[in-house]
Amino acid sequence: MSQINTTKEWSNPTPAGLVALAVACFCFFALLSGKVTGEAIPLLGVWLLGGFVVQLIVAIVDLKGGNTTGGNTFLFFSAFFMLVGGIEMIMKFNATNNGILLDARIDGWAWLVLTIVLYLWTPAFFKTPLVLTLIVLSLNVALPFITLMDLGILSKSYAAIPAWALLIAGIFGIYLSAAIIVNTAFGREVYPMPGPIIKS
Template identity: 55%
Template sequence: MSQGHGTVNPGPAGLVALAMACFTFYAIHTGKVDGSAAPLLGIWLIGGFVIQVIVGVMEINHGNVLGGNVFTFFSAFFMLVTGLELIFKFFAAQNGWTIDSRIDGWAWLALAIALLTWTPGYLKSPLSLFCAVLALDVAVPVVALMDLEVLGHEWHVISGNFLGLGGIFGLYTAWGIVLNSVFEKTIIPLGAPIIKPKQTNTASM
């Protein structure tokens, strides 16, 4: 039921999509499911792309330069490109096509650098969201270095566990944002930002 006509925070939907990706990659990387699941995972990620691109555009329209841009490039590369690649690589393996997939490592390296260099911005976000980003700060560079063949595939357990952790913190943050907004009070504590947002001095406006 509608509670008003104003715009609302779309972040929880994007965080649920992120958690879905983190949980499914956790399952793949830690051997909970085998590689035959890749095409199904690709389809799930394409679904996540739809959610995250909508969230990214809405966040940018709301003036959220950090969250809006992160959701937008996550939607394109972490969701859509990765989803399509998983499906393509599955059929490439079935048909014996030779592919130099180290190119993925170079792409992931750029994404990892972007994420790492933007992370300080999340010091002004709820602590639970900052923890989710920190978990991804470990997982994404590990994925990049594995694709570049700098690290061996035994590092999958590291990337998988940190992706799972990121998914848990993402779901917790989404849970808190939704319930705290609906009930207009703190139901789920998210933790205070490490750097407090600047207070607006209304008297000087």
């Protein structure tokens, strides 16, 4: 019971948000690499909707605590990667099965904005723990390929590149979530947590 927070402050919700990110990354790896078929898409949509709930809560708590970088990142991840992604997966699957044509290139235009934003925000992550920086850098590899494939500029034959980059981001997400939880519980560094590339 020693881990119960007896003060009125909220604890760090980032580990839960990282788990949601890892789930999404692993599932997209499975889809993009062909480990699962397109019939898994509605189920992936539901998992993303669950991730939306987690990441929205993380974003609100982070923003309340003054974490501008983490709070805003989780906020737009929760909205666009999770909520919109989840709903779109289910919609696209139903549209395909009902013979309805959708011009999904619009997704590429939205992903273009998200890719540019993450690239422009990346320097802020150089002041965060190294593992978080590596997650963002892995996403920086994946997102341009997803964007260009959705825009129809690159063929789906490039899907293995974002698939593996997302898997790497997911692995780092699992590790960082575990390090925060375990190190906090023990009050010391049980799992190594390398510091930021740029120190304040």
